[in-house]
Amino acid sequence: MSEVDVIYEDNHLLVVNKPTKLATMGAAGQPTLHSLGCDYIRRTCNKPGKVYLGIVSRLDSMTSGVIVLARTSKAASRLTPQFANHSGDGARKTYLAAVSGRVEQQQGELVDDVYKDETAHRMRVAHHARADAKEARLEFHLMGYHNDSTLLRVTPLTGRKHQIRLQWSEAGFPILGDQKYGSERVWPNGIALHSWRLSIIHPTTKDRMAFEAPIPEAWKNRLGSSLFT
Template identity: 40%
Template sequence: IVVFAKTPQAAKELNRQLQAGGFGKYYQAVLCKVPEKAQGQLTDYLVKDGRTNLSKICRKSDAGAKEARLSYKIQGEAEGKALANIHLDTGRHHQIRVQMSGMGCPILGDVKYGGEEKARGQIALCASSLTFVHPKTKKQMQFEIPPQAAGFDLFFASKI
């Protein structure tokens, strides 16, 4: 889901909302393992390695460390896997992938971060919903799409 501003003023307001945490960024993911807790909040520090295009959990004091926060809620379980709804508080490089793997529940198909292979090499992670206040009308906007990666067929009727 992508949002474009039509005017510089709209872009300024959308950027302000994004910086102030006014955007609701929601994702769905199929985890390779069911977490011990059905819901929770994760706060870690991440550092990106530009040479390998990977991020990892690190200490707050490490060079380049950036705080990463998200909350998750398990919506279903099937065949030892879990469907998670995830709300991002921050937007870091590979954040969801790194933090889910860091808690021992990597995303299905995400072999870079410890997930199991899945047909067609798709990662079962979808930016499923975005909410924000329209910069001109001030109306609450919400956009949603259903997940379509192969791993989601455990939880949704497949359209693939």
Template identity: 30%
Template sequence: MKTIKVTEESTLLATLLQGGYSRTKGKQLLKYRAVMVNDLPATRLDQILAPGDVLTITSANEVSSGYPPCPGLNIIYEDADILVIDKPPGLLTIASETEKTKTAYHQLTACLRERSDDKSRVFIIHRLDQGTSGLLVFAKNEIAKHALQGSWQDARKRYWAITEGRPQKDSGTITSYLCESKIHRVYSVKTDNGEGKYAETRYQVVQSNDDYALLDITLITGRKNQIRVHLADIGHPVAGDKKYGAKTDPIKRLALQSYFLAFTHPISGEPMEFTLDPPGKFKSLLARKKPPKT
């Protein structure tokens, strides 16, 4: 929270500009009712301020914390236009042929409608596989939806992945064309056959023990099951990923987490960046070592 004491007659906009805020940011602050003048919410940038007036400006994180929680979901950030959650493993992003209600989309929509009215809803921007946990973004209105979808290719996305065994190279780039079979299994082909989509994944080994390695994954493209297929391609599938060849399931879940997201706010244009620590089970698994032979 920031406080500005007015020393000479001015407009609210001029005072905000002097305080380091842009006009766009000022509009955003008013929209979120984040600017108070003498304990009353400001509504116009051309409002006249007098000497002695006191502005109180609430930060984006403080605005986010003012929204009621959604039971069963960990909301990392929320404002009038977007929601960012930490999706738990096992929860679908949207409905499937067999599951309609146990999804992040359904739960968030129900939560927003309970807060306000039956017309509230969220909009899908991107997806995480059911077994993958981590950062997932939704829009709260159609303007934000179209803006985010139009720029999503510029978003930066990173993941933690625990693989079976340690890759031979400590870092590398995996490329291929990804195709999908009639039974919805994604697979790689090395050359463009006219059906596949180009996919590129970069990785860096962060830590390893005798059985597993923790990789920092950067997605250059964002294809369905991309990380899982690419890591299986180099002989080190994600732990717990039986669909793509894993032989072990040490933490009873897919060992993959979306831990970093950076993108431009669809309304304010402000850079947004979110980071999660690796799950505790990831850390515990990497800490395990085989006992010495006796």
């Protein structure tokens, strides 16, 4: 991976389609979305020196899909609060998730109290009161089935780390390929979680803008194209 897959760009935003197995930032000695994005701006904008590119939200390395980066510090300061607010003027995210088993409910909500297990480097659901637990909420809609798997459209209502992965595992339907959270089934590349659509308020024009990352071909090959039409 030496190039970023650009969905949209202007003087304030760089919106890209992140592949799986690429960290957003912070992977020592390895390419990251941030480093590749900076290289892209240096090359396309003829900026040989230091390039600013602000991280305003993250995707797990094993998750693919749309993510926005800020090209100026002012844009970053205006975008970051949107990802802490999932209503009104906040950012709106929609994921696709393929889970093991058949979810029978057509639509609904998952609500859990979650906390970070620092020793195990993962999140956990709190089954008893804990001072460090925070509420995680998401909405889902059923899209269809493929054998003993379910395709879901998922909208997080809070921004907890790994919350989609953890909450579906806790519900008994782990995301395909996600061994950290209980999946015993493989997925062609990464895990079956894709950041499909993202809507934000533009930091300078104040217009709401929506972006979409194409559904990976591996998903269509594995689950059948008819589920996505």
